[in-house]
Amino acid sequence: MQAIHARLRIARPGFTLDVDLALPGRGVTALFGPSGCGKTTVLRAIAGLARAEPGHVVVNGEVWQDDARRAWLPTHQRALGYVFQEASLFDHLSVYGNIDYGLKRTPPARRAVALEQAVELLGIAHLMDRRPGTLSGGERQRVAMARALATSPRLLLMDEPLAALDSPRKAEVLPYLDRLQRTLDIPMLYVSHSLDEVALLASHLVLMQAGQALAQGPTAELVARLDLPLAHGDAAATVIEGRVLRHDARDHVTTVAFTGGQLLLAGGTAHAEGTPLRLRVQARDVSLALSAPQDTSILNILPATVAQVADDSPGQRMVALDAGGTRLLARVTQRSARALALAPGQRVFAQVKGVAIVG
Numbered sequence: 001m002q003a004i005h006a007r008l009r010i011a012r013p014g015f016t017l018d019v020d021l022a023l024p025g026r027g028v029t030a031l032f033g034p035s036g037c038g039k040t041t042v043l044r045a046i047a048g049l050a051r052a053e054p055g056h057v058v059v060n061g062e063v064w065q066d067d068a069r070r071a072w073l074p075t076h077q078r079a080l081g082y083v084f085q086e087a088s089l090f091d092h093l094s095v096y097g098n099i100d101y102g103l104k105r106t107p108p109a110r111r112a113v114a115l116e117q118a119v120e121l122l123g124i125a126h127l128m129d130r131r132p133g134t135l136s137g138g139e140r141q142r143v144a145m146a147r148a149l150a151t152s153p154r155l156l157l158m159d160e161p162l163a164a165l166d167s168p169r170k171a172e173v174l175p176y177l178d179r180l181q182r183t184l185d186i187p188m189l190y191v192s193h194s195l196d197e198v199a200l201l202a203s204h205l206v207l208m209q210a211g212q213a214l215a216q217g218p219t220a221e222l223v224a225r226l227d228l229p230l231a232h233g234d235a236a237a238t239v240i241e242g243r244v245l246r247h248d249a250r251d252h253v254t255t256v257a258f259t260g261g262q263l264l265l266a267g268g269t270a271h272a273e274g275t276p277l278r279l280r281v282q283a284r285d286v287s288l289a290l291s292a293p294q295d296t297s298i299l300n301i302l303p304a305t306v307a308q309v310a311d312d313s314p315g316q317r318m319v320a321l322d323a324g325g326t327r328l329l330a331r332v333t334q335r336s337a338r339a340l341a342l343a344p345g346q347r348v349f350a351q352v353k354g355v356a357i358v359g
Contacts, residue, residue: 002026002060004155004187008045008052017041017052017211023204025060028181028188030198030219032230033208039191042208043157046189047082048075059155060187078155079110081148085160087140089132095143096128102150111152113184118149121183122176138169142176149184156180156188162197170197177201182276195230196358199223199239199280224327226310226320231329233313236283238329244275253299253354260324264299266354277359283318283329285356289349290340299354304328306346309337317342321350 002025010017017038023029031039044050046057048064057064064073081102089098103115119125122142132140141161148156161177162170178201181188192198198205198219205219207228215222220239223230230236242258247270254265256277263279271277293301304321312318317337321328328350332342340348 002187003058004029004060004189005056005058006042006046007054007056008042009054010041010045010050010052015211017045019206019208019211019213021206021213021216023189023206023216024187026185026187027204028190028202029204029206030190030192030202031206031208032192032195032198033214035193037208038211039208040159041211043082043159043189043191046155047080047157048073048078062154079151079153080155080157081151081153082157083141083144083148083159083161085163087132087137087144089140089143089147091132093131094128095124095130095132095135098132098143099147099150102147106151113149113152113186115150118146121149121180122146136169137165138172141165141169141173145176145180149180149186153186156186158188158190160191160193162192162194174200195223195235195237196280199237200278200358220327224320224329226308226318231283231320232310232318234284234331236312236318236329236331237280238283238327240279240281240326242277242279244271244273244277246273247271254359256359258326260302260304260326260328263302263352263357264354265357265359266299268359279357279359281328281352281357283331285353286321286328286330287351288319288330288332288336288340288342289351290347292349293351296351298351300350300352300357302328302350302352304348304350306342306344306348308344309342321348323350 004023004025006021045052054067055065063071064078124142202219205222206216207214224238240258242256245255245257247254256263302323304323307322308320310318315334319330
């Protein structure tokens with residue numbers, strides 16, 4: 001079974017990292033939490049750039065650290081790729097030279113990702129003769145990712161790779177990150193403080209707080225748990241895994257099937273039938289009714305059952321819903337919750353605007 005295990009303890013003045021992480025050995029795992037909670041320290045410890053004492057790191061069966069057995073693999077011997085917040089490219093080399101640098105530091109017998117494949121996946125073939133100083137921020141990060149891939153890593157470490165980019169550049173790079181995780185069988189640990197990035201990229205989530213792992217598990221489950229802070233406040237949202245059924249080019253509406261039925265998305269990119277999509281639905285964009293609404297502009301009306309109701313911010317209630325096995329959140333006023341007499345087990349209809357769904 002593919003898995004990543006990291007048991008790490010690092011004590012510093014005023015801060016102690018103490019985590020025991022059991023993570024899937026494929027796909028994207030996000031480390032999420034406020035600044036200073038220890039996300040980057042976890043990456044550095046796994047990379048061997050900071051030594052956990054005691055520490056235990058195993059990546060898909062390969063032992064990188066095991067203090068109980070006095071085993072320690074130095075960073076240069078760990079098959080990893082590391083992408084930082086800043087691209088850190090070599091300005092005196094062309095884009096090709098930067099990527100080739102990553103390729104050359106990988107023994108031929110271990111090369112599993114061809115330079116051409118990394119270039120194609122990240123859409124940078126037209127940049128190969130350029131120098132880093134002539135690239136946009138988004139282009140620089142894509143080159144940095146290609147260089148990391150060229151080392152044929154068994155693990156990709158991404159330390160807030162989009163944090164230094166403005167919104168348009170983030171929108172430029174995100175599809176390439178999604179493409180990487182869908183195309184390559186290389187696990188990725190992704191540090192971020194952006195819930196949007198986490199929701200769209202990560203299938204597994206570690207919620208960190210003050211050097212501890214507050215919770216870890218599938219992203220869709222953790223973001224909807226009312227006992228965790230992610231499921232509260234104006235940014236609360238749920239993640240839905242689905243597949244494209246069809247796209248209406250005339251109305252620019254995409255129909256996505258998920259375990260609770262179908263969702264209609266307005267606008268956005270046209271995807272081919274069968275394309276897997278991860279959707280994000282914000283709790284503030286979900287309203288509730290006791291009977292099926294008629295003559296409404298709302299595209300999505302889903303039968304659901306109230307699973308749990310909890311206090312949110314003053315005057316607000318957060319309602320967890322079960323929509324055919326998929327968890328949804330609805331943020332409603334205390335007055336509405338009282339008027340509808342919302343309680344666990346109650347049948348309701350969840351209404352979601354098609355333009356409000358992000359995918």
